[in-house]
Amino acid sequence: MRRILASALAVCSAAAVLLHGPTAQAAAQVDGYVWAYQPSVASYTAASGYERNSTGGAVVITRSSAGVYSVRFAGMAVSGGVAHVRPYGSGNTAICTIASWLPVGVDEVVSVRCFSAAGVAADSYFVAHFTNRTAAYGTFAYLWAHDPYSATPYTPSTAYSYDSTGGSPLAWRQSQGVYMVQMPTVDAHYPVDNNDGHYQITAYGTTAVRCEVHGENDETPTPIGIFCVDAFGNPADTRFSLSYSRGVNVLGTTTARGNAYFRHSWGDPASYWAEGFWNTGGTPTIAYLGVGRYRVTFPGLSIPYGYAQSGSRGDPSTYCATAYWGSNAVTVNCYNNVTDAYADSDFTVTITS
Structure with missing residues (x-):
């Protein structure tokens, strides 16, 4: 495995300082996802089939101004957990972040901010999910890195972190x-089969910042590199939420349906292969549709509706998002994070229901 960053700092524990953010952990376990498909509508109940609320309640999306949304999962009120969001759509170079998640009455409300590629608040299609599940299968971990400035490894807020190994994560600014982040769940698989799992990351805050997972350092414990940039591709400090799932879906509810990590040859950009994957029907295949555009097919998979997410992996100059998906295939678009033009990139992708 290639070395991705300079050697990590010596690991030590530090007291976490809880900044304003999502709100304390609860016993009830819930999960939900949504495809937000009416970006300019003031308020609507998601009813495309591409939504889920584990309590059976509605998922309501409200737009209060350009690019400012709340996703309300009725009856799902809990504290803790983790939330993620990504822009959605072919050619969509928007930036979307999580501004907060918290219980409001009996509901769970996830606040989303979206921006144009220039960093201006703007309406956008997006996909988002929330979960506070513990892993029913496989291995599963998530955290909220609440301190964007600490160069000393610290333990992210325990109210917003979980690791199925029982260990505690660490995070720090390099x-x-x-x-850099350490997750005991990743340590449990690295370097043998960690690439069969799936990372998700989302910048946390109200400014236009993108984050992507770079990959793991060849060390034990295993530091995971994270790169965050502003709308113009400049490195930007931010809080973020991070998840890793292997053998379980991104909600932590069922066995993984389909996920893959695709790499490519820099000498032959159209030459891609699955570095790792999880799919009971066999190795996922990839169709190169042109620079920065790919269709990944999961053999044997058939998901009505469902939920898909994707992201760049291993290249700090790119970002990726889901263009669309069907019952067994996901189309992924990747872009240069300075020019926002299509760009070839390694990437990860997942689909579930």
């Missing part, structure tokens, strides 16, 4: 916009 340089502007560059972070």
Whole structure:
């Protein structure tokens, strides 16, 4: 495995300082996801089939101004957990972040901010999910890295972190916009089969910042590199939420349906292969549709509706998002994070229901 960053700092524990953010852990376990498909509508109940609320309640999306949304999962009120969001759509170079998640009455409300590629608040299609599940299968971990400035490894808020191994994660800032994270769940698989799992990351806050997972250092414990940039591709400090799932879906509810990590040859950009994957029907296949555009098919998979997410992996100059998906295939678009033009990139993708 290639070395991705300079050697990690010596690991030590530090007291976590809880900043304003999502709100304390609860016993009830819930999960939900949504495809937000009416970006300019003031308020609507998601009813495309591409939504889930584990309590059976509605998922209501409200737009209060350009790019400012709340996703209300009725009856799902809990504290703790983790939330993620990604822009959605072919050619969509928007930036979307999580501004907060918290219980409001009996509901769970996830606040989303979206921006144009220039960093201006703007309406956008997006996909988002929330979960506070503990892993029913496989291995599963998530955290909220609440301190964007600490160069000393610290333990992220325990109210917003979980690791199915029972261990505690660490996070720290290596340089502007560059972070390292240790997750015991990843340590349990690295370097043998960690690539069969799936990472998700989302910048947390109300400014236009993108984050992507770079990959793991060849060390034990295993630091995971995170790169965050502003709308112009400049390194930017931020809080973020991070998840890793292997053998279980991104909600932590069922066995993984389909996920893959695709790498490519820099000498032959159209040459891609699955570095790791999880799919009971066999190795996922990839169709190269043109620079920065790919269709990944999961043999044997058939999911009505469902939920898909994707992201760049291993290249700090790119970002990726889901263009669309069907019952067994996901189309992924990747872009240069300075020019926002299509760009070839390694990437990860997942689909579930």
